[in-house]
Amino acid sequence: MAEVVRVRAIQKKYNGKLILDIEEFDLLSGEIVTISGLNGAGKSTLLKIIGLLEKPDKGSGFLEIFGQRPVLKNRLNLRRKLVVVSQTPFMFRTDVFSNIALGLKWRKLDRKVIEKRVLEAADLFEIDYLEQSATTLSRGQMQRVAFARALALKSDVFLLDEPLNALDNEIKDRLLSKLKKVLTKEGSSAIYVSHSREDVDLISDRQLVLSEGRFIS
Amino acid sequence: MDLIFDGFSKAFDMIIGIDRGLFTIAWLSIKVSLFAVLISSIIGVPLGTWLAIGHFRGRKIFLTLANAGMGLPPVVVGLTVALMFWRSGPMGEFQLMYTPLAMIIAQTIIALPILIALTTSAIQSLDKQVELETRTLGASNWQMIATLWKEARLGLLAAAMAAFGGVISEVGAVLIVGGNIFGQTRVMTTAIVMESRMGHFDTAIALSILLLVLIFITNFILTYLQQRQQNG
Numbered sequence: 001m002a003e004v005v006r007v008r009a010i011q012k013k014y015n016g017k018l019i020l021d022i023e024e025f026d027l028l029s030g031e032i033v034t035i036s037g038l039n040g041a042g043k044s045t046l047l048k049i050i051g052l053l054e055k056p057d058k059g060s061g062f063l064e065i066f067g068q069r070p071v072l073k074n075r076l077n078l079r080r081k082l083v084v085v086s087q088t089p090f091m092f093r094t095d096v097f098s099n100i101a102l103g104l105k106w107r108k109l110d111r112k113v114i115e116k117r118v119l120e121a122a123d124l125f126e127i128d129y130l131e132q133s134a135t136t137l138s139r140g141q142m143q144r145v146a147f148a149r150a151l152a153l154k155s156d157v158f159l160l161d162e163p164l165n166a167l168d169n170e171i172k173d174r175l176l177s178k179l180k181k182v183l184t185k186e187g188s189s190a191i192y193v194s195h196s197r198e199d200v201d202l203i204s205d206r207q208l209v210l211s212e213g214r215f216i217s
Numbered sequence: 218m219d220l221i222f223d224g225f226s227k228a229f230d231m232i233i234g235i236d237r238g239l240f241t242i243a244w245l246s247i248k249v250s251l252f253a254v255l256i257s258s259i260i261g262v263p264l265g266t267w268l269a270i271g272h273f274r275g276r277k278i279f280l281t282l283a284n285a286g287m288g289l290p291p292v293v294v295g296l297t298v299a300l301m302f303w304r305s306g307p308m309g310e311f312q313l314m315y316t317p318l319a320m321i322i323a324q325t326i327i328a329l330p331i332l333i334a335l336t337t338s339a340i341q342s343l344d345k346q347v348e349l350e351t352r353t354l355g356a357s358n359w360q361m362i363a364t365l366w367k368e369a370r371l372g373l374l375a376a377a378m379a380a381f382g383g384v385i386s387e388v389g390a391v392l393i394v395g396g397n398i399f400g401q402t403r404v405m406t407t408a409i410v411m412e413s414r415m416g417h418f419d420t421a422i423a424l425s426i427l428l429l430v431l432i433f434i435t436n437f438i439l440t441y442l443q444q445r446q447q448n449g
Contacts (some may be wrong), residue, residue: 090346103354
């Protein structure tokens with residue numbers, strides 16, 4: 001299988017403190033990798049760097065997405081192949097339907113395609129409050145909407161940072177099982193960050209542990 | 218007390234009787250100030266956004282200048298614009314002195330720092346996740362900026378309200394560059410100064426009431442829009 005993401009010798013420091021030091025990491029096409037580790041291990045930073053939301057420190061190694069190193073010219077195209085879902089998602093000041101449709105509108109897709117994709121994603125994540133204002137939702141509901149919003153994009157790579165940690169275990173397990181099926185069907189790759197052993201076992205093809213910015217297994 | 222009662226009584230007569238002179242002055246005030254706010258919004262909102270999200274050298278200095286500019290004395294702006302447009306001044310050939318256009322330019326300069334500083338503040342007060350979420354959902358730079366404006370729309374409306382309130386009630390700049398010529402450059406504030414000096418308190422009171430009503434109506438409309446967005 002081809003590598004969709006290649007990370008080599010990447011470092012990130014905040015205020016002089018090294019918080020990420022990845023020697024080598026590859027994500028293969030169609031693979032679901034889970035990353036676990038303590039708080040502050042660098043998991044979210046790694047996802048943001050791979051998701052092109054943060055840059056690694058200058059002078060460190062390189063990052064390749066689908067064989068391309070991100071530069072100003074290709075950044076938007078590459079970013080549209082990846083999507084990051086965070087554990088504290090932001091809801092735009094509009095209804096749930098429009099929130100899920102936003103990324104699709106930015107890709108200038110046909111209105112009917114947008115509607116179909118939004119309804120599919122909402123159905124998968126058991127969202128039956130599409131007309132409700134997104135900013136009034138509970139945290140668990142927001143996480144579902146954020147996940148549906150990302151899934152509707154049918155991206156090649158999903159970078160999931162504890163995206164369902166506000167949900168009950170029963171619902172979460174059900175949604176994760178559905179998610180795994182969809183990702184496998186679409187051939188998408190994913191990195192799933194989680195503290196939960198059960199989540200990791202349920203969804204992963206490969207498990208990694210991050211500690212103090214480095215992979216230890 | 219008679220002076221005040223007489224003044225109010227005549228003022229109401231003028232307003233209810235739709236005194237033509239009075240409404241000519243009021244209409245010019247509205248036009249000049251609205252144009253000034255419109256132009257300063259077109260320039261100030263993008264600049265304020267740039268200051269809020271840009272990473273460049275000198276950003277803090279620009280921001281300090283914009284914040285300091287909110288306290289720019291209108292008379293100083295008026296004097297500066299007058300010096301530029303004075304017949305022998307560097308832009309004297311345009312013959313803009315004592316024209317509504319000169320007044321719009323002066324008021325735009327007064328409103329601009331308000332728009333820049335309050336836009337910066339409105340954008341910066343948004344959750345940091347907006348920018349990240351917008352980017353990860355695949356927005357281009359323009360789509361991201363449009364989203365930031367949409368999310369910060371309450372703050373941007375507040376900036377426009379503050380700027381409009383600031384320019385429609387200022388007197389120093391429009392008096393210097395406009396010259397208070399009836400039918401051409403006389404606006405409510407300059408007229409109030411002149412009528413008070415001449416002892417025509419009825420006209421001065423009528424103009425003051427109109428000015429206050431105008432500011433109230435404008436802010437009422439903007440507040441209504443703002444709150445509708447908040448609830449929407």
